[in-house]
Amino acid sequence: MTRRRVVRAAALLVAAAVAVGGGVWGVSAATGSSAPSVKTVVAGRSTVREVVEAPATVVPRSTVTVSSPASGTVADLLVADGATVIAGQELLRIDSPQAEQQLAEAKRADAQLSRATPAASSGTGTGAVAARSAAAAAAAAKGFAQARAAAEQIPDAAAKSQALTAITTAEAQYSAAQSAADEAVRQVQAGTGSLTSAVSALVSAQRLQTRAAVQLAQQAVDSLVVRAPAGGRVTLQAPSASASSGLDAALGSLPAGLADQASSLLGSSAGQAVAGAGGSGSGGPPLSEGLPVTSGSGLLTITDDSAVSLSADVDETDILLVQRGVHAGISLDAVPGAVYQGVVTSVEASPAGSSGGSVSYRVRLSLSAGDLADGRPAPRPRPGMSAVADLRVRTAKDALSVPAAAVFRVGDRDAVWVVQDGRARQRLVSLGAQGEDLVQVVAGLQQGERVVASGTDRLHDGDRVS
Structure with a gap:
């Protein structure tokens, strides 16, 4: 700079x-x-005017990348590359036997546990109930830890955060129920509680886990109909075949009974739109019907360019002079001789990065219409164009x-x-x-x-x- x-x-x-x-x-x-x-x-x-010059890029109002909610194939592609869509519009449908199977298995496990009544298990000894409770708690703790490790491998920051939040919530609910079951077992061992109550508390804790698995698996299946999170112009991507290889490996290591739950947790989050994400896939063919996709892989990008602004990088030696409201003259490489106007709308508190020992800060500016050298209106800038902002910091x-x-x-x-x-x-x-x-x-x-x-x-x- x-x-x-x-x-x-x-x-x-x-x-x-x-x-x-x-x-x-x-x-x-x-x-x-x-x-x-x-x-x-x-x-x-x-009159003396001090101007700070900063390289900049034209940016759209918003950009979101929609990722695959599960592994499978594209059954129906309902939009074309370059099409304009509105928020909530159906974009595509994914056929995922894996997600359907996970839902069926989660329902089966929940139904089986619902039949495990306290009366049917009360003949079990106190020691066996205590051992069963301890084993269930250990397996759950290990499962949640591995599910959290799997979530950490999700490449999209927003999807990762959603997955981790879901895991934390489920773990907290299970821990509360497990604590109640442990207390019931201690009361039985102390001779102040009944064995039936202890078994009932243990079944309730496990049932909470299976019901959560069913709910999350159902969400994963529902998310196979992918909708636009925002309006804008569609750019189809080439899905990456290896986008979720790390996730699949981690999920495969989960103990029996928890793999479906963790997969459902992560699958339901993987399909969320991620603001600001980019990328164009693996460089293969763009998204089309019949193409295989993996959980978490990017499917398409939606760009809202109904309004554009400017993102500038200001050197650390100048950033203290730049504040909200500072006016700027803006020139574009694509439109020689044209001058646009802008106003600083925000200055990021943390540095955007460093190169060759130089630290820069990201500054956002509004971008108004421009004029050509002969006075005619300048063309409207497009996202991604290179620019230079002359920030008039002091007069x-x-x-x-x-x-x-x-x-x-x-x-x-x-x-x-x-x-x-x-x-x-x-x-x-x-x-x-x-x-x-x-x-x-x-x-x-x-x-x-x-x-x-x-x-x-x-x-x-x-x-x-x-």
Whole structure:
């Protein structure tokens, strides 16, 4: 990122004295063999505008990627590439024998447990009930841990978060029921409770688990009809065949009775739309009917370009000058000579990234209509176009100013050469707005004083200057 300082002053430096905002710029060249060749000017007043230049990209209002809710094949593709859809519209249907089988098995396990009444199990000894409770708790803990590990492998951040939340909720509910069952077993062992009550509590805890599995498996089947999460233009992707290989491996390691539940948990989350996700699949053929898909693989992208804005990267050395409401002139590589206008709407608190030791921050700007060089309306930008934003961060009106070339560094301070009694004297100054041609001097210099504007590197304190 580069920083450009731009000034549109009320007057320009010329070879002769020019009146500027009530002050005078006087330009003269030193002569004589004993005096260095320099140019001097008289400090005057003008308007100085400081501009930070930042590379930017045109972005759409929103972009969402829709992923597959389960492994299977595309049974019906209801939209074409480039079609415009509305939120809630059916996009495709997936045929997934695996999801259907998981639902059937979850229902079967729940029905089987519902028949395990306390009366049928009360003949079991206290020790056996305690062992059964401990084994169930250990298996559940292991299953939830492995389900959580599987969820961590979901590539989409939003889908991962949804899966982890579902697992945490199910685990909390199961833990509460299991605690009640453990307490009932302890009461039996202490002789203060009945064996039937202990068995009933244990069955209730396990039943809670199977009912959750049925509910989540049903959600996974329902999600096989994929709908648009938002309106916009459709871009079909090439589904990645390996998108969920890590998930499948993790799910395969779950203990019996929990694999279906974890798969349902993760499958129901995998089909959610993920805001801001990108990618175009594996580079194979785009989505079509009959094509196999895997759980979590991207199917299509929906882009809402009804309104566009700008995303700019501002260097860390300039970011403290950029705030909401700062105006900017914007140019596009695709439309040479056109100028668009924008306003900063947000500045991210954390850095967007670093490259070669340089840290940048993401800045969002609104993007208004532009004008061509001949005054005609400029074409509407498209998402992805490259741009440059000139952020007008500071404006100083009627400011005491000198040419930018007159300022040089002395240690960590700014300085100028002031001509006093025909000799150059070093003077430390404090600067305000800093433009490309002019800089504002806020301390250390008075209006009307003459400063050296060029050849500053050839001077020493006390050198004669005419």
